[in-house]
Every structure is written in structure tokens, then in C-alpha cells.
Amino acid sequence: MATQMDEQLSMNQVYINELSKHTGQEVTLKGWLYNLRSSGKLLFPQLRDGTGIVQCVVFKKNVQPEVWDALKGLGQESALIIRGAVRADERAPGGYEIDVSSAEVVQSAHDYPITPKEHGTEFLMDHRHLWLRSRRQHAILKVRATVVKAVRDFLDNDGFTLCDAPIFTPAACEGTTTLFEVNYFDEEKAYLTQSGQLYNEATAAAFGKVYCFGPTFRAEKSKTRRHLTEFWMVEPEMAYATLDDVMNLSERFLSYIASRVIEDRKEELKILERDISKLETIVPPFPRLHYDDAVKMLQEGHERGELENRFEWGGDFGAPDETYISGHFDKPVMVHHYPAAVKAFYMARDPERSELALGVDVLAPEGYGEVIGGGARATSLDFLREQIAIHELPEEAFNWYLDLRRYGSVPHAGFGMGIERCTAWMCGIEHIRETIPFPRMLYRLKP
């Protein structure tokens, strides 16, 4: 009998997100119990299968007594196979419900820790492996998947070749930032990459337009809502390109990502209560602001009492400064020509004003801060050698990099975008930690 039941149960198996195509049919759903309500001779199990949640209705008289008894006492997140007829019903959340004819309990769960009530951040983060099942987290990670897909589609269709950079690196890419050190066989040290930047410059000279996309590690002791110690970064790089090319690319790139999220993740954005109009404004052109003008804006803000501290020319913007600047625009704003002193050693200089770097930061609206950082790279061998010396970096570690200036050095440019920051912005959520399945942060390495 069990065999017969199994066969019957696997007939016409469908996923919850395609129920509308099966109205009136007898279908099989495989998933987990999201919630169970009961009303005497009626049970309302809500089934979750990874594609959605559907309410099922069990009438006591319609199912075998064993099925009724098994379902009646089920705990949240029990694994469950349900068979029944698909019916459009306005009373059901989602518009469809399943009139259950039979069911099989695959595993009966008890005392699931995450209840449909409020929980604190610490508790939820400790149970991240289970928290992923809840509706909101599910929606955020679906948006992340779409952001990643959009990133790849855009670059692949725009003539870029995927050329991934290594994760183990022999030395710092950017000197200043702290690195995670690991043992690399006997006595040797390696570092986890903090940017694929330098390797991108090599592959760009081989392929023209390239990008790398992978995890990036920063051992900064930052404890803010926009920092992770392990995050994913996409870095396009173009040979024979300028700062303007980078700004044009950033504009098209971010606009494409936003349009894909709006188009493909409507349900999820609704669950997240995202104000879509905030995403619909993300279309070219983006405002471009010279660093000098950004500084003026900040200083005027201080004079009006809107900013606590007076910003002095020469510094890098802090989080409140970025928020203040981006608050003047309803689109991402591109701040360019930063002082070279606050940027990486490999940045090209403005030929008219050598104290300025040909760099750009794209500041997202709504206080999401810097989502893109990039610019043109220095082409001169002598200049780079000097910079490496000034930054007290070991020249022999950069010898291969300097080869790129010895053999066919050309103007080239690119940028890096943090996937999690971009996802948090698209979702309109407070903290970046929810935009990656298992966040790694200062003081959090588990689960």
C-alpha cells in the first residue's frame, strides 16, 4: 500500500509558483510546513517549497484518518508531501489553495526555533541556517540572485570576457587595507584577495574588456551596516579606456541591474515593501559632481547647520558626508577627481592638476553610500615605481604588474561594485548582513 501511495503521490508534481497553470488539476507538492492553523474538522497547513507558499485545506471527511492524525500534530518546518486539487480562492493568501486529498509526512519536526513572532538580531543570526527559510530572507536572496544574473548578463552581452582573479595572493593589492593572512605550505604566507584589480589589468591587456567576479576579503575591524569581512565584488576593466568611459559604463550597468530587479522580482519587492519608484529613477544620465563641488556642497551644508563638522578639502568622505551629498539627488551621483592622496597608488593623475586622481565613486541614493569605486589607471612605469616606493610596498611583489607598463602600456580603466551593497540598496533594507546567505563579519563567523 505504501508503494501504491508513493506512486500516486509523485504524479503531476508541480511547484507552487506555477499553480496558476494547474487550476482544477490534482497535483503533488513537496515542501515544508510553514504554518498550521486548525479549526475543528478543518486544518490549514501552509506549505513552502522554495518557490512560494500556498495554503492547503484539509477537511477531516476528505482524507484517511491516519493522514488527518499525522497532519494535526505537525510542527513548523516538518517535511511534507501533499496531494490535492488546485483551486482559485479569494479567501486564500496568494489566491490559490490546495484541497488536500492525501499527504505524507517525510519528517516530523518539533520545536522549530524561529516562530512567526518577533526575534532579535542576535538570535536570528545564530540561526541563520534556518532563518533563510523565512519569507523576507528568501525574498532578499532572490533579489541577490537577480542582481548577480544581471551583472553577468550585462557584461557578457557588452563584450566583456570573464577572467577571474586569484583568491590567494602573494601581497597586498592596495597596501593600506588589512589583509587576512593564511599559511601557504612550508613557511610561506599568502593573503586572501582584497581586490582583483591588478590581475584585471593583466587580463585586460590580453582580452580588451574583462571582468572578474568573486569573493573578496577585508580584515578591517569595521562594524557598520555596510561592511562584511567577506563580500562579493564584480570588477570590470577596459583597455584603451578613460574615466569618462568608466562613468558611462557605471551608469548603464547600474540602470540595467535596477531594471532587471524591477522586472524579474516584483513579488519579492512587494514582500520587502520596497518603494519601486525609488528604483525606477535609476536611468541614465546620472549626475556627475567634481570633488571640488562636492566639498563646496558639504561646506555649505555645514554653514546651514545641516552637517555637524566642516569638511576640509583633501579628505575622503565619511558616511554622513556621502549621505548628505546623495540626499541632493534622486539618482546615484558620481563624484569624480578625488585628491590622489586618498586613493590607491595605481590611480592615474589629472594631467592639469596632478594632486587629483582620475577616480570616481558612485554614491547610491537613500544613504546606501558608495556602491562603485573606480577610475583610470596610471600608465607610466616610472610613476608607478615611485608610487610603490612612496607607499612602502615591496617592489619585487609588483614586478609582474610593472611588466604591464613595460610591454604595451595603454590608458585603461575600470571599477569595482560590491554585490551586497547593491543588493541592500535594491531591496531597501537596513543592513548588508541579510543580503548574503552566510555573512562573515567582525565577531561573527558562525554558522
Add this chain to the structure above:
RNA sequence: UGGCAGGUAGCUUAAUCGGCAGAGCGUCUGAUUGUUAAUCAGAAGAGUGUCGGUUCGACUCCGACCCUGCCAGCCA
């Protein structure tokens, strides 16, 4: 790393001037043929992050340490 706020049942929390720790949710038992974080009735479940001090008496006051959150620096 610095500043601020916190650690009380499984979870979210209350406890007045220092006086025997109270609730909601979840769990368990029962009722309910349309529930929407279902509802109703009943039951079990904690000695308050750790260590030390003051006191007749400490969740409450003092000190150290541990942990968490928020903000900042740094960055994507």
C-alpha cells in the same frame, strides 16, 4: 579600535526607593467546519551573562571580565 545602549523562561520582554521575578508568543492538553502572526480554556517552563564586592536582603548598587546591538573611522 573608540563612543553609546544592552544581556531576565525556547523567543520578545516587565519588575517603582534594594523586599519573595510578571506577561505575551512558542510548547503540551482540550474545544472549534474558513483560519489569515486564528481564537477560547487549562498546564508546564526562569532565579536574572560570568566572577567578586556592599547589604539583614541584589535583576536592581559598585568593580572586573565576556557577549551582543547601534554609531563612527576604514572601505565596496
